[in-house]
């Protein structure tokens with residue numbers, strides 16, 4: 001059975017969504033980010049990304065990490081690519097060209113969308129969104145997002161999905177990078193194709209289930 005390390009409130013979420021889509025049996029080890037704990041090194045602290053036990057599995061100290069037999073994988077998008085190929089059915093690439101396109105869009109989202117989108121999330125999570133500094137950071141991030149969002153918009157307006165005219169792991173990867181910007185009201189309003197596609201992706205039962213678990217987890221560990 002596969003084991004996934006990482007709480008729902010982390011990039012493990014994108015892998016948990018894929019696992020839910022595929023109906024895979026898995027063991028979940030809810031490792032939390034060490035910076036979410038007051039005393040991550042204290043004896044008896046919950047398993048976190050700085051715990052010696054976790055660092056043996058993930059020397060970089062990052063979640064998610066996947067274990068499948070002897071194989072240990074880090075990097076959420078690589079993990080999703082692997083799971084899609086191994087178990088994915090229609091969510092997986094059908095050939096090398098699709099695999100390359102899925103990798104291309106996933107890397108584009110991770111490098112061009114995720115960093116500014118995370119700046120937005122951080123301002124909201126820390127309650128800074130309405131402060132002058134927070135507003136300036138958000139405005140800067142929205143500016144950085146303009147070109148990549150326009151690229152995704154043009155692609156989706158033509159193609160409907162990221163790859164292969166159907167829902168695939170590439171949609172999950174891109175949607176999850178975009179989600180970090182979503183806390184900012186109206187951020188996707190200028191991009192109707194993107195907005196409609198994202199709403200469809202997030203209305204999928206697997207995504208909704210993971211979103212509910214993310215909220216429940218945040219409440220239970222008071223994130």
Ligand SMILES: N[C@@H](CCC(=O)N[C@@H](CS)C(=O)NCC(=O)O)C(=O)O
Nearest residue numbers: 010011033034049062063064075076
């Ligand atoms: N590029 C990596 C980033 C992984 C990452 O930064 N994970 C965060 C949680 S979302 C983490 O483990 N942080 C722990 C820490 O910084 O101690 C991926 O996509 O998996």
